Amino acid sequence: MSKIIYKDFKGNSKTIEVENGLSVMEGAIQNEIPGIDADCGGSMACATCHVYVDDKWFDKIPKAEDAEVDMIDMAFEPKKNSRLSCQIIVSDDLDGLQVSTPEKQT
Amino acid sequence: MKKIDAIIIGAGPVGLFGVHQLGIKGLKAVVIDNLDKAGGQCIELYPDKPIYDIPAVPECTGEQLTTRLLEQIKPFKTQLFLNERVNEVRKDNENWIVTTNNKKEFIAPNIIIAGGVGSFEPRKIHLKQAEQLEEKSVFYAVRDKEKFKNKKISIFGGGDSALDWALELSKFSKITLIHRRNEFRGAQHTLMEIKKLEKAGKVSIKTPCQIESLESENDLKSITIKFDDGKTEKIPTDVILGFFGLIMKLGPIAEWGLNMNKKTIEVNPENFETNKKGIFAAGDICSYPGKLKLILSGFHEVALASVECFKRARPNEKYRFEFTTSSKTIQDRLGKK
Missing domain, CATH: 3.50.50.60 (FAD/NAD(P)-binding domain)
Structure with a gap:
């Protein structure tokens, strides 16, 4: 279990214990965190699980594959610290990870 | 207005296989899709990505899968209405009338919604x-x-x-x-x-x-x-x-009075009928306990829906389950001698 902090665009945050091996997206869906849609179910085909990774953490998580970066082009208001949360796998190293959800996904 | 046996919304793999399952039962369908080509997510999102979990097809791309499905339904000469988005669904006695954004109208006792995650629209x-x-x-x-x-x-x-x-x-x-x-x-x-x-x-x-x-x-x-x-x-x-790029939007489907669960439509897993008689949902858009969003699940779901469609479209005939390997009738419908 690792703590993941989900922050919405208004700044409200929720800390959830997510099982290692699940994705940050799955952690959100299973705990009914609003702001992550995940329409395609985690196949990197839709960009509706888009999150902004806290700057302190951005370089600590494994880099995005090309396909993910391509897909982020299609996200709502992508920024430099944009990631698809279905591609961030929770592990002990990410204990305390903070991500923010965009104003909307579509 | 065109009267058919079933209106299929969505020309993805499940909608296309729906044409086949209705067709071998002698039912006529039309398919309506918002995109300019058949294939749905397979074509729009991953035409070149290999799919590894279609039974008996070890590997094929989204595009190949679509081409093969179109080939498989050729004998039924089904009309695909592309670049058309279904806007409205209304009841007319035992039938449903569907109206598209281009004001085309269709009437049928059955609607199968195989709409994936909704229609694709530009971001x-x-x-x-x-x-x-x-x-x-x-x-x-x-x-x-x-x-x-x-x-x-x-x-x-x-x-x-x-x-x-x-x-x-x-x-x-x-x-x-x-x-x-x-x-x-x-x-x-x-x-x-x-x-x-x-x-x-x-x-x-x-x-x-x-x-x-x-x-x-x-x-x-x-x-x-x-x-x-x-x-x-x-x-x-x-x-x-x-x-x-394109985003998927559920769009008007949400306003048709169907029981919804988040962005999916609740169905009875016996026949994939929604809470409205004669409206079915299959593929990624339907939900029931244990639902898996796999293409193969969609094929199963639309096959079962087609049986119920038959009963509604041919109320005076008895439905007989038949195999394609042995049924003369089915082979005739497929144009096989």
Whole structure:
């Protein structure tokens, strides 16, 4: 279990214990965190699980594959610290990870 | 108005296989889809990506799967109505009437919704002024090239649509190509052509930056873009073309009075009927306990729905389960001798 902090665009945050091996997206869906849609179910085909990774953490998580970066082009208001949360796998190293959800996904 | 046995909404793999399952039972269907081609997500999202979990097909791409399904339903000569979005569904005694955005109407005792995650629509620029200028000076598709002659055009996006149109429209207009990062994911040879045009001063490329604001007095005058380092630049612009990809929207389906669970439609897993008699849902859009969003599940779901469709379309006939290997009737319908 690792703590993941989900922050919405208004700044409200929720800390959830997510099982290692699940994705940050799955952690959100299973705990009914609003702001992550995940329409395609985690196949990197839709960009509706888009999150902004806290700057302190951005370089600590494994880099995005090309396909993910391509897909982020299609996200709502992508920024430099944009990631698809279905591609961030929770592990002990990410204990305390903070991500923010965009104003909307579509 | 056209009367058929079933209206299938969505020309993805499940909708197409639905044509087959209805067809072998002697039922006539039409298929309606918002996209300009059949295939749904398989074609729009991953035409080149291999799929490994279609039974007896160790590997095939989304495009191959679609081609094969179209081949498989050829004998039924089913009409596909593409570029049509179903807007309205209303009841007419035992039938349903479906109306599309282009005012086409269909009537049938059965509707099968095989709509995936909804219809694909272009992602738009989230600025108020962009909304007001849509279809006047802000566009998300090029329908008539003539409209874009001798203009100052700012094209947004990094994929093939952005690159192809930048190249094409540069023949008679001044193009600025703007993308949020330095890498373009579109075809590299197109990008090379555009880089040549940039050297020749015919196209200018701005990266990594995004739109900040639009300036207009009735007509669009200019746009301001913001670079990653915080600098901004004003670009005189008559026309904005945005190619940010497609998003899936459930759209009007949510308003048809069907029992919904988040963005999916609740069905009875015995026949995949929704809470409305004669309206079925199959594939990614349906939900029931244990639902798996796999293509193969969609095939099973639409096969079962087709049995119930038969009972509604032919209330005076008895449904007989038959195998394609042994049924003369089915083989006739498939055009096999």
